[in-house]
Every structure is written in C-alpha cells, then in structure tokens.
Amino acid sequence: MRIYGDSRSGNCLKVKFTADHLRLGYDWQEIDIMTGACRAEEFQKLNPAGQVPVIELDDGRTLAQSNAIMLYLADGSRLIPRRRYERAKMWEWLFWEQYSHEPTIAVLRFQKQFLKTPDDELDPKKVDGGRAALKLMDDHLAKNDYFVGGRLSLADIALVAYTRWADEAGFDLAGAPDVAAWVARIEDELGITG
Numbered sequence: 573m574r575i576y577g578d579s580r581s582g583n584c585l586k587v588k589f590t591a592d593h594l595r596l597g598y599d600w601q602e603i604d605i606m607t608g609a610c611r612a613e614e615f616q617k618l619n620p621a622g623q624v625p626v627i628e629l630d631d632g633r634t635l636a637q638s639n640a641i642m643l644y645l646a647d648g649s650r651l652i653p654r655r656r657y658e659r660a661k662m663w664e665w666l667f668w669e670q671y672s673h674e675p676t677i678a679v680l681r682f683q684k685q686f687l688k689t690p691d692d693e694l695d696p697k698k699v700d701g702g703r704a705a706l707k708l709m710d711d712h713l714a715k716n717d718y719f720v721g722g723r724l725s726l727a728d729i730a731l732v733a734y735t736r737w738a739d740e741a742g743f744d745l746a747g748a749p750d751v752a753a754w755v756a757r758i759e760d761e762l763g764i765t766g
C-alpha cells in the first residue's frame with residue numbers, strides 16, 4: 573500500500589498513526605500541499621477531489637477521506653468497538669471531528685501557520701467554534717479517559733491529530749487541562765514523538 577500525504581497535515585497523519593499502530597506496511601509518498609501538487613492532473617487520477625490523504629492499494633484501487641481510510645485500515649481491529657452502540661458513538665465523534673473540529677482548529681492552524689494570515693483577519697466564528705470544540709472535548713474527558721468504550725479507538729486518533737497542534741491554531745490547552753492530559757496519553761500510546 574502507498575499513502576500519499578503531507579506530513580504537516582493532521583488529516584494525513586491520522587492515516588499514518590493508524591497504520592503504524594496496526595503495524596501495517598506502507599510506502600509514504602510525501603505530497604507538498606503548498607505547491608498545488610494535489611491539484612495536478614496526474615494526482616487527480618488518485619483523488620478527483622485533489623486532496624491528501626489518499627491511499628493506493630497494491631491492486632491499484634484508491635481511497636480518500638482520512639476517516640474513511642482509517643475505517644478501512646482498522647476494519648476488524650481493536651481500534652473499532654465491536655458493540656454496535658459503541659461503534660456508532662465512535663462514528664458520532666468522527667463525524668463531529670470533520671464538521672466541527674477540523675473546520676475550526678485545523679483551518680485556523682493552516683491560516684496562521686501556512687498562509688500567515690494575521691490574527692485580526694481570522695474569522696471570529698472559527699475562533700469561537702474552536703474554543704467550543706475544545707470545551708466539549710474537555711467536558712467529555714473530565715469523566716472519560718478515552719472518547720469511546722474506555723479504550724483507544726479511531727475517535728481518539730482522529731481527534732488527537734489536530735488537537736495536539738491546537739497551540740498553532742491559537743488555542744492554549746492550559747484552559748482545557750483534561751484535553752491536554754488526554755493528548756499526552758494518546759501520543760504516548762501511539763508512540764508519537766516530535
């Protein structure tokens with residue numbers, strides 16, 4: 573399998589973290605999102621949406637969307653709860669991550685760190701949304717060590733990817749101590765360094 577990704581992207585690293593945790597073999601193909609490489613005609617044969625991450629299986633089939641890729645890689649593993657309700661709770665967090673977390677925290681980080689957008693030009697609704705997302709996570713983690721089922725699941729991997737960089741998006745995790753403690757635990761469990 574080949575993973576096409578930019579290693580500065582949380583969406584791409586989610587896929588890497590999952591593959592590494594499950595000890596799946598892969599070639600990592602670095603794609604620089606800032607050069608327009610994923611908009612090139614050749615790349616769009618892999619993903620017509622022109623985005624990373626994408627995986628290419630040994631038989632040539634491809635799959636895009638970080639959470640879909642994680643679900644594919646982790647199918648049948650301990651990263652996906654076996655019980656129907658817990659599995660659905662994991663999906664609940666995955667959908668929330670893509671609708672409420674990534675579009676605020678990841679986008680603000682991209683604007684600040686990559687586009688160098690000045691703070692006074694950032695969308696205040698995104699700042700409020702990011703703060704609300706961290707508060708919601710903190711409330712959950714005050715009572716739970718993990719997002720679902722008392723153990724590591726894809727919900728933790730999806731959410732840790734950008735939460736660990738919340739400071740780069742302008743959010744101080746000192747205000748969300750249970751999130752900060754969870755990030756440290758998940759990084760440790762996944763062996764994430766740097």
Ligand SMILES: N[C@@H](CCC(=O)N[C@@H](CS)C(=O)NCC(=O)O)C(=O)O
Nearest residue numbers: 581583605622623624625637638639
């Ligand atoms: N919902 C998608 C988002 C993918 C995405 O936003 N990819 C970004 C990198 S994080 C990208 O490829 N940007 C380059 C571009 O859009 O040209 C996922 O979860 O995979």
